[in-house]
Amino acid sequence: MKTKLDYYRVFYETARCRSFSDAAQHLYISQSAISQCIHQLEDALGVKLFIRTRQGVSLTNEGQLLFLKVESAINSIEQGESQLERLRHLESGELKIAAGDSITSHFLLKPLEEFHASYPDVRIEMANSYSSQMLSLVKEGKADLAFVNMPLTDDELVIEPCFEINDIFVCGPDFETKSSYSWKDVADLPLILLEKNSSSRRFLNAIFKEKKISLHPQIEIAAHDLLIRFASIHLGVSCVIEQFSEEELKKGLIKKLPLNPPLPSRSIGCAYLKNAPLSYAAKAFLDLIK
């Protein structure tokens, strides 16, 4: 059967009003339109739906039967619509973010706090892993946004720079520093670096390799925090991210080596699907960051 669904809205309202005229008012159309519409519906279904009386109309048994179904249908549609409405106004839904721990704690904590304050009904979900896996999460729809070290490209994704970070070399407070260090100079210091599979380390290796300098760290560790602590207790010179070390620098736990020229800055990018529209929550969060 291929009945016009719109007729059912008229049927529904009419059944509720028990009057063609009243239904017409509620639907902002003429009584005549209602009458014609119901007739068409009755013809299409081959069943009389209303008993016409002078003081309005009432449903026939068949009409009653149909009404139950139409009522549930319309309720269902309205539920769907109001769900979307709430989503649109960020009164529900979820924000799924993939980001490494240090990025999260240094760049996302404040926006997340703010976001949650503005939209307390949006569930926030965080995932953290390696860059490549986080990008996969986005592609699989398991994350709306991923924050990853740039440069990085992917056909399916938009990856746009979001935050800037600077790599610097730091030493303990008692370390005797020269007024200026060349790249070669630091390469010869006792270095403490992140492990080779980290993106920061790869970046570092790459730019030093361009200058034909190879790096031979004395210590390799996995956590950024430890880089700071090790340097602080004079185990060597660490390459850390300036933005992540602000506190310790200020407190004098570590000192920044004056490198000349400084290492080029890197960006942290925000990645999301190129072809799928962003969820309202993700859009709102991105707006917050910028």
Added chain:
Amino acid sequence: MKTKLDYYRVFYETARCRSFSDAAQHLYISQSAISQCIHQLEDALGVKLFIRTRQGVSLTNEGQLLFLKVESAINSIEQGESQLERLRHLESGELKIAAGDSITSHFLLKPLEEFHASYPDVRIEMANSYSSQMLSLVKEGKADLAFVNMPLTDDELVIEPCFEINDIFVCGPDFETKSSYSWKDVADLPLILLEKNSSSRRFLNAIFKEKKISLHPQIEIAAHDLLIRFASIHLGVSCVIEQFSEEELKKGLIKKLPLNPPLPSRSIGCAYLKNAPLSYAAKAFLDLIK
């Protein structure tokens, strides 16, 4: 919200086909129409529903959410439509009849049997009571049809003659009968009649009263069958309904008195609501009777 319900049918089909073009074919409209329709829906809801790719489209999260609701709505509507369809083809539904026992057994049994054979899935419900109550049943919608003795009128009901019945006087086989009886003659015989509150008796009283004859039955009983039995064993002369006594007359258990002129015939009427359309089952049953 006041979205065109028809759009949802397009949305539904498109979501199922995962392609605008395919949906267009299924719905026998152009791909362009689908495209425009979905756009309008997306604009109205303020939400992107589909992710457009080269090999068709897929639902966004929001679209998926909506789809669940729309799917259940459309299923609901289709359930309703098919229910009506089955009703129309008498593959379900019910036939509610109110009629006295003797009318049922003498006039309705065969049609009921036939009806049930033709439409075995229609539930049959019988009620029996006094005429006035049966009419009430119809007015309350608790019966589709009532079979009652005519004449009888009611503003809300159509009561049309259906079966004809003839009242006759009968006696036992050994009773010595004259060649002809006047009404006055039978009034003087030892009469066995139904109780005063039965419609047959009221009818009898009325037509005799017109001729200024009053009736003084020797025996008054409630059941039509007993009238026959009593006459048969020579307790007197009973006034019975010819059509209900055919068997006993044929067997010679009772004899018909030659009354001149005979009593006027009466009708049994079928009553149904004037303003409400008859159910398909009731219509079919009436057709069967005629």
Added chain:
DNA sequence: TTTTCATATAAGCTCTCCTTATTATGGTTG
């Protein structure tokens, strides 16, 4: 690159559905 297959857009027309006006019906009221 060119081809192909998908959706998007443009412009115009068709036909559905709505409007107004009138009729029909019956219940209500003076």
Added chain:
DNA sequence: CAACCATAATAAGGAGAGCTTATATGAAAA
């Protein structure tokens, strides 16, 4: 009982939503 009032039904014509065709656009495949 008649006039009135409120309801739905019908008629006819007009507006515009939604369709069609044609073309553009864009991405992937060849």
